[in-house]
Amino acid sequence: MKVGVHMITWLSFVLLSLAAFRLTRLIVYDKITGFLRAPFFEREEKIFPDGTVEEVISYKGTGLRRWIGELLSCHWCVGIWVSILLFIGLHFFSTVFLPIIIILAVAAVAAIIEVIVSYFI
Secondary structure, eight states: OOOOSSOOOHHHHHHHHHHHHHHHHHHHTOGGGHHHHTTTEEEEEEEOTTSOEEEEEEEOSSHHHHHHHHHHTOHHHHHHHHHHHHHHHHHHOHHHHHHHHHHHHHHHHHHHHHHHHHHHO
């Protein structure tokens, strides 16, 4: 599938959207990618006497290191860059990126289904 700059199908849009969602969550939240975030910030849970939980982020370093930490802790920020990467990858290197996008999209749908099922069980 070759995606033109001026033309994108609804299927491509949905696949890119789901893939961007999953890759963003993978980078920002999942334990498996914690090693990517570890040099830049730490995320801790603070539990208050009333039982409420607050997440506290402590950034490491200053300058570029802190900026990368702020970027990696922000799902909105990472989401933009991931979307750009996936779109450009699909446009210029579709043979490589299309399977990655499909796998990420399927993983996103599976995650969404899991959340829905666990909510009702």
